[in-house]
Amino acid sequence: MNMHQFPALAKQKRLQATEWLRLHVAKPRQDTGAAQHSGMVALYKKELADHLSSKRFFIIFILLFLTSTASLAGAISNIQDAVSQSSEFIFLKLFTTGGSSIYSFATFLAFLGPLAGITLGFDAINNERAQGTLNRLASQPIYRDSIINAKFLAGATVITAIVFSLGLYVGGAGLLLIGVPPSMEEVLRVLVFLVIACVYLCFWLALSILFSVICRHAATAALAGIAVWLFLSLFMSLVASGLANMVYPLDGMEGMFNTASNYGMELALNRISPYYLFSEAASTVLNPNVRSIGVVTMSQIEGALAGALPLRESLLLVWPHIVVIVALAGIAFAASYIVFMKQEIRA
Numbered sequence: 001m002n003m004h005q006f007p008a009l010a011k012q013k014r015l016q017a018t019e020w021l022r023l024h025v026a027k028p029r030q031d032t033g034a035a036q037h038s039g040m041v042a043l044y045k046k047e048l049a050d051h052l053s054s055k056r057f058f059i060i061f062i063l064l065f066l067t068s069t070a071s072l073a074g075a076i077s078n079i080q081d082a083v084s085q086s087s088e089f090i091f092l093k094l095f096t097t098g099g100s101s102i103y104s105f106a107t108f109l110a111f112l113g114p115l116a117g118i119t120l121g122f123d124a125i126n127n128e129r130a131q132g133t134l135n136r137l138a139s140q141p142i143y144r145d146s147i148i149n150a151k152f153l154a155g156a157t158v159i160t161a162i163v164f165s166l167g168l169y170v171g172g173a174g175l176l177l178i179g180v181p182p183s184m185e186e187v188l189r190v191l192v193f194l195v196i197a198c199v200y201l202c203f204w205l206a207l208s209i210l211f212s213v214i215c216r217h218a219a220t221a222a223l224a225g226i227a228v229w230l231f232l233s234l235f236m237s238l239v240a241s242g243l244a245n246m247v248y249p250l251d252g253m254e255g256m257f258n259t260a261s262n263y264g265m266e267l268a269l270n271r272i273s274p275y276y277l278f279s280e281a282a283s284t285v286l287n288p289n290v291r292s293i294g295v296v297t298m299s300q301i302e303g304a305l306a307g308a309l310p311l312r313e314s315l316l317l318v319w320p321h322i323v324v325i326v327a328l329a330g331i332a333f334a335a336s337y338i339v340f341m342k343q344e345i346r347a
Contacts, residue, residue, distance in 0.1 A: 040143070074103075091175070091183075094174035116159055116162055117208055118204055122221045125212045144341065243266075244265040281321040
């Protein structure tokens with residue numbers, strides 16, 4: 001072999017070695033990223049299948065289905081009285097009208113809907129830790145945050161399916177019973193209401209996942225979630241009313257001057273609760289005749305024309321409520337994410 005051929009041969013060998021490294025070393029790195037992505041997808045599918053096949057899912061779905069049926073029956077029984085007061089937006093009255101002793105669908109969803117989020121998330125992490133499977137999941141070639149992300153996404157998917165299934169059931173059954181087709185405005189309002197309901201229930205899902213990360217026992221996490229739900233749904237209004245009466249008493253001569261301040265403070269304290277925020281947003285979106293959700297003065301009433309608001313104007317009224325609900329859900333999930341990423345998960 002000629003001596004002048006050695007540099008060309010060495011260069012060819014280096015090119016072959018570089019190509020081999022590119023095919024056998026760089027490619028596994030790409031495969032690792034794909035494996036991590038596929039690992040999160042696999043976890044999401046596994047959690048989704050576990051939710052849909054669990055008994056707790058059927059129990060909470062049957063509970064919400066029965067309450068929705070009861071609210072629909074109450075709306076149908078009183079739909080004539082509601083129509084006599086206002087013949088517009090009859091389809092929306094299926095979601096806002098209740099019976100003599102039965103609440104409306106929107107009220108039932110606001111009060112009982114959080115049970116779905118709490119049920120789906122109270123043992124998301126601590127159950128894995130108790131069974132000893134959390135360290136096995138973390139040892140797989142996936143990102144650690146894929147575990148909690150997949151659990152939240154699977155729960156949010158189930159919540160979305162429940163909310164839209166109940167909404168379509170109430171709307172479809174009510175349409176068959178009343179025989180009045182909805183307008184495009186009514187359909188859009190119902191869809192907006194269902195989307196807000198999904199975000200509202202996802203807040204409770206994120207909060208229950210936070211308790212499952214903090215508490216080592218599933219029973220403790222469930223009790224903590226139920227306690228927060230009952231306080232914000234039932235007792236927050238009592239606390240707000242008591243504090244407002246203490247700061248701005250309504251007794252005596254001062255009561256005449258403290259009425260507006262008392263109501264404003266009570267309203268501000270009530271709006272700390274996601275239950276109250278969702279209730280106000282739902283009533284405003286489903287009732288186009290609602291023109292204000294704050295303190296109304298006589299100067300605002302004078303000269304105002306009576307009439308229904310378009311959907312855009314109703315959304316402008318409740319836009320702060322929607323932003324706060326989304327922010328609360330994001331804060332709850334971010335807190336659970338940070339705590340989980342900092343925890344020691346080895347056995």
